Amino acid sequence: MTGVVMKILSEFCYIKHVGGIVVCKTKGIFRHKNMKVITGDVVEFDEPQDQEAYGMITDIYDRKSELYRPQIANIDQVVVISSVKDPNFDSYILNKYLTFISYLGIKKIIAFTKVDLIKRDDVIFDYIDDYQKIGIEIFRINNIQPASEEWEPFNQILVNKTSVFTGQTGAGKSTTLNNLLPNVFQKTQAISKALGRGKHTTTSNELFEFNGGFIADTPGFSSFELKDVTPLDVAQHYLNFNQYECKFNDCLHNIDNEKICGVVAAKNKNEIPAFMYSDYVKLLLEFTNKRGVK
Ligand SMILES: Nc1nc2c(ncn2[C@@H]2O[C@H](COP(=O)(O)OP(=O)(O)O)[C@@H](O)[C@H]2O)c(=O)[nH]1
Ligand SMILES: [Mg+2]
Ligand SMILES: [Zn+2]
Numbered sequence: 663m664t665g666v667v668m669k670i671l672s673e674f675c676y677i678k679h680v681g682g683i684v685v686c687k688t689k690g691i692f693r694h695k696n697m698k699v700i701t702g703d704v705v706e707f708d709e710p711q712d713q714e715a716y717g718m719i720t721d722i723y724d725r726k727s728e729l730y731r732p733q734i735a736n737i738d739q740v741v742v743i744s745s746v747k748d749p750n751f752d753s754y755i756l757n758k759y760l761t762f763i764s765y766l767g768i769k770k771i772i773a774f775t776k777v778d779l780i781k782r783d784d785v786i787f788d789y790i791d792d793y794q795k796i797g798i799e800i801f802r803i804n805n806i807q808p809a810s811e812e813w814e815p816f817n818q819i820l821v822n823k824t825s826v827f828t829g830q831t832g833a834g835k836s837t838t839l840n841n842l843l844p845n846v847f848q849k850t851q852a853i854s855k856a857l858g859r860g861k862h863t864t865t866s867n868e869l870f871e872f873n874g875g876f877i878a879d880t881p882g883f884s885s886f887e888l889k890d891v892t893p894l895d896v897a898q899h900y901l902n903f904n905q906y907e908c909k910f911n912d913c914l915h916n917i918d919n920e921k922i923c924g925v926v927a928a929k930n931k932n933e934i935p936a937f938m939y940s941d942y943v944k945l946l947l948e949f950t951n952k953r954g955v956k
Contacts, residue, residue, distance in 0.1 A: 666736075666876070667703045669868040675699055675719060677707060678871070684709060686717040697722055701867045701878070702735035702824060727768050729826060732867045734878055736824055739769040743803075743829035743838055746786045747779040753789060755830065757901065757941045758888075758948075760798070764899035765891060771799045771819060775834035778804045792935040796902045805834055808841035817842070823875040831882050839870075839879055846870050893949045900942050903934075916946060 665679030675686050686707045688699050699705060699722055706721040725735040740763045744756050756772070763770040774790050794800050801816045819825075820842075827835050869876035897914045898904055906924030908915065913923055920927035929939045 663709060664704065664706055666869070667699055667701050667705060668871075668876070669701055670699065674716060675705070677705065677717075677719075678869075679707075684717055685715070686719045688719045692719075692722070700728075700733045700735050701869060702737065702876075704736060727766060729766065729768075729880075732878070732880055734824075734826060734867070734869070737768050737826050737878075738823040738875075739771055739819075740826045740828055741771045741773050743773050743775055743827055743833045743835045745776040745830070745833040746774050746784075746790070747776050749830055749832055751786050751789065752830075753937055754941045754944060757938065758945055759828070761896055761900045761945065762888060762891065765895050771801070771825075773801045773803050773816065773838065775803045775805060775838060777802045778806050789935075789937065792938065796934070796938070798901070803834070803838060805837045805841055813841075817873060820875055820877065821873040824869065824878075825875065826878045826880060828880045829882060833882075835879060835882070839877065842877065843870050843872060889952075891949055893946055896942075896946055896949050900945065901938060903942070914946060916943060 663679055665677035665684065668676045668678050668683070670676070673687055675688065677684050677686055684707070686705075692698065699719055703725070704723040705719045706723075707717050707719045710717045727737050728735050729737055729740075742756060742759060742763070744751065751774075760770050760772075772793055780786055790800060790802070799819065801819075802812055803816065804810060804812065827839060829835050867878075869878050893914060894912055897912075903915060903925050906915075906928050908924045909922040913925075915923050915925035917923055918926060920930055925934065925939075928934045929936075
């Protein structure tokens with residue numbers, strides 16, 4: 663039988679399959695082969711026999727994507743929860759993590775929260791619109807009014823997908839998840855609190871069923887592992903820069919020659935918003951320096 667690992671508690675894997683949830687252990691043979699089952703894995707398993715309380719996982723399917731902290735496999739999309747105020751909108755942090763999500767080969771989506779805290783004509787909305795203009799899917803979320811119309815399209819993108827929520831502390835990840843999963847998510851958090859564990863210890867490695875797919879929370883950006891990212895990775899995965907053609911294959915888009923670099927040409931034509939390019943230059947520098955100290 664085949665199923666998806668929803669969570670792992672010590673040696674027990676909770677597997678969702680067509681018939682419901684079954685608890686399984688992994689075979690010792692996996693440890694020899696250096697294979698480890700993680701949350702999100704699609705696995706093959708034998709159901710519990712007569713007297714046994716648990717079944718056995720017999721095989722792990724190849725992963726189409728993998729996040730390391732928290733360790734979750736087969737993620738279709740990462741939703742970056744980004745508040746427009748408290749904490750204030752920070753394009754650099756956002757752009758950095760959008761780059762990393764693309765680097766992992768995962769689709770990126772932005773949900774801007776706390777839109778109720780700024781005026782309709784606030785300049786922040788121009789920045790938000792720029793993401794949409796360059797082709798990134800964005801949503802505006804007001805968690806104070808979870809029943810409002812804006813939630814319907816947001817609900818739709820989560821249908822049949824495995825989505826991971828991330829973002830800065832205080833951006834509204836948990837509040838958004840509570841609004842999507844009022845019963846399940848809150849209950850889990852209440853339990854982990856009662857057990858005296860940190861809020862995230864039980865939830866961050868757990869998939870919750872939603873709209874035919876799954877959702878997982880993460881402790882936030884700080885957990886992302888960026889050390890393997892090179893300046894060239896940044897160049898190739900930053901926002902939508904890969905849609906522009908450059909004369910060099912390994913172009914870092916930092917030579918001031920629009921005949922060679924399609925990105926520089928697009929920037930000069932204002933097709934790329936200025937803040938997105940200046941964040942890029944800063945990011946490139948951050949990762950160049952990082953390599954230097956390695
Ligand atoms: N005004 C307003 N406050 C929000 C919104 N979303 C979250 N908050 C508040 O922001 C604070 C941090 O939210 P939380 O979900 O704990 O953030 P997390 O650290 O990303 O999980 C809480 O006090 C929430 O009530 C929103 O859309 N509007
Ligand atoms: Mg939280
Ligand atoms: Zn270039």
